[in-house]
Amino acid sequence: MRVRRVSISNFRGISSGNVLLDSHSLLVGGNAAGKSTVCEALELVLGLERLYRRPVIDEYDFHRTHYRAADDSTEPTEVRIEVVLTDLSEEARRRFRGHLRPWSSDNNDFAPPAAEDAVDLVEGEWCLPVVFLGRFNAADDDFEGGTFFAHPRRPEGDYAEDDLGGALSPFRRDDKRYCGFLYLRPNRTGNRALSFGRGSLIDTIVRLESDRTGSLWTSALDALGEIDLAESTSAFSEIRAAVLSRVRNFLSMPASDSAIGVRPSDLTREHLREVLRMFIATQPGTYPVPFNRLSTGALNVLVFALLTYIADLRGPDSVIFAMEEPEIALPPHTQRRLVDFVTGTMGQAIVTSHSPYVIERFDPSQIVVLKRDDDGVLTSKPIELGNELKPKRYRQERRQFAEAVLARGVLVVEGATEVVTLLAIADALDADPATTYQHPDVAGLSLFNAGSDTNVPHYGPIFSAMGKTVFGVHDTPNTPLTPEQDTNTQSFAIHIDVGYPGIEDLLVTEIPPAVQRNFLTSVSTRSDYPAQCGQLPEQASDEQARDLAREVLKKRKGTESFAPLLIAECSRGELPTTLVTLLLDIHQHLSPLPHAENPPPPEDAPQSNDLGDA
Incomplete structure (x- = not known):
């Protein structure tokens, strides 16, 4: 079902x-999109x-x-x-x-x-x-x-x-028993799931076991009813005798000493639900403590263990399981294991998450994007990747897609060098108190590496169909874009061809030569400096400095690119204008309120090579 x-x-x-x-x-979507409301609605019905x-x-x-x-x-x-x-x-x-x-x-x-x-x-x-x-x-x-x-x-x-x-x-x-519905909330998951309260995981296990063996609550009450601490503990026995001798002066009571007992519970089902606790010992250490004294991560792992128990009791494919944010306090490998388990053994898993480690475990066809407008109208749609995006490519880029799914906006770039360069410029703009700018991490902007300049346009319609605000930037391609690629670029809120054959050409053209000299001096002593590039001569011209900087940047591309080190040498006024303008324009698109344009600094403003002072 x-x-x-x-x-x-x-x-x-x-x-x-x-x-x-x-x-x-x-279920994915922005904050307050309605993900938790859908799960709560399911619990009301099922x-x-x-x-x-x-x-x-x-x-x-x-x-x-x-x-x-x-x-x-x-x-x-x-x-x-x-x-x-x-x-x-x-x-x-x-x-x-x-x-x-x-x-x-x-x-x-x-x-x-x-x-x-x-x-x-x-x-x-x-x-x-x-x-x-x-x-x-x-x-x-x-x-x-x-x-x-x-x-x-x-x-x-x-x-x-x-x-x-x-x-x-x-x-x-x-x-409702035929539905087998279970619901785990975030934050409260551990305390709720491992208690004996109604609807908890342990309560579900007790109920399923009672169906097979008879009421466990009746057995527990019978067992506790035979425990009287006044019978087994001398100190309590002495207290009972003293209390009995005094109470009988004012109240008629049976002659037996058992007229007063000391028991561990009210001996009702509801009281047992409140006071019963599981005691658990975890390493390092061997002493068992109440479950609610364990770490949050340990609690969530225990929840995972209970889920395996319930799946075994109910039988395969017989549980509708709703779970919010399973990533809380769990390391990535446990997040993946938890998701793989519930999707492999439950009849249906309905999950909300903000973790790329969780999202990447779902196929695109299983991801439902929720949106809610100002009038409270909720819409949902699956992710559509189009016919051109091959399954192999999606599998290779699962992590990137997962982060893009969670973002408000997506900036599609052509390579890893562009990703690290733009993030370095964003850090510099964010650190400048004179610039009104919201960092991508705050604005909810995800940078997506398309792999090449001609691939960038393809992702515009894909992310636009997800309801994202999409931006695209790439170098000038060797061959003009096809009519289909031109059509795809219309999905971008901003699309620019930077006008250079490579990002290295953009950087050495738009960053002053003096900054490039400082950069070359700084990186020349690094262990990963490309030795084949040689050193900059003392009397080198600006053109020689540009040529060497371009060569060094091309030798150190990708995620280990030297480009962020070059950006780190720039003051606010020395950052590459094309990329700064792009990021500020994206900021305007994503900002909830309009901001005044940032005026360029005066030409005679003091400059600093230390971004921490910028």
Whole structure:
């Protein structure tokens, strides 16, 4: 059983919207795009314990807190969340037969009704639509909510008109068991998952084991009921005797000493849920401590271990698992292992994340980009890479794509040298108090290495389709761009051909010769200086300095480029104008508020070669 579509109305920041999911899904989008809201919505509909909380929803669960009727003549606003479940097991189809509807994968919507007595479909598949409804009950001055089968409607007369859900039949707790829904929140994951509270991972394990062996809570209460510390500990026994002798002066009590006992619990299920703790010892060290005293990373690894347990208990492909930000306090290799496990063993994994180590484990077709506008309308769409981007290329660039997916904007460049150079210039602009500039790390700008100048235009439509603001920059190619490449460049908010055959030519042309001399002197003593380039003669001309600087830069390209070292020798006024202008223009596009243009420094302004003083 899998979630195919989630339709949300008037819930939290979402006024309306649909999210389509297919198999395992990774939800991505900017902050406040609605990722957590979608997960919370799923729990309201499918969660076994969620409706036991009081209140089920509150004022802030209604979009813009509009939960009351405008006047006596209008109905109160309802929260409505509909979930369509597909890939139903044979057992689920039998149990929910009267509530199924045909589903069309081509239209991602309900298909025309089948005959009343139809058992098989000519095309398409059966789906189970279920819905959560929540509202404010003015008569009780409280909120109410419940889950229902969304199909069919009951005949009139079988329900009261003011009943929540009205003509819909309740979707009860026993029905939800067939969904196998689990939800892990961020931050609270460890404390919540490893407690014995309702809906926790351990509670799920206790419930599954109880289905096989009988109630574990009953067994625990029986075992604890036999423990009396006053019987086994002399000090407590003496206290009991003293208390008994005094209490009997004022209260009639049985003659037996057992009239007073000292027990470790109230001996109720709810109290046990509150006080029971798992004690765990981790290395280094051997002494077990309560789980909530462990590190956050250790807690999340324990959560991973419990997930393997639940997967074994429920059987393969039988869990719908929603998880927010699994990367919290986990090293990259554990993030990858966790994601690989849930996608390999759960029936469906629905994950939100800001980690490229998580995102790279999902195929592009499994990544769903969420966007929410100012009116609260939520939209979703999968990532489309186009026909020209081969799977091999995507696999090679997974990490880059993952970071781009998380960004507000993407600057596509032609090589690794351009990436490190632009970042070095961005650092310099950010360090200059006289320049209004937001660093790419703050602005949410990701730099993407396309691999060549002719590849740059191709990525414009790809990132634009993701809803990103896209920029492109490259050298002057050896052959003009094709008409198709020219068309692709229209997807860029800014697209420039820098006018030079290589970035080294741009740098040595736009950076003053004096700076290049300082650069050559500085790098000549480095162990990785290209010896074949030789040294700059003492009486060398500016042209000789440019030629040697160009040669050295070309010998040290890529991620180990010397270009950032050249940028480090520049004052603010000595930075290459073409790239500075590009970065400031991108800053204007990404800034939430307009900024005044940065005037160039006066020609007689003091210059410094120390960027820390710039």
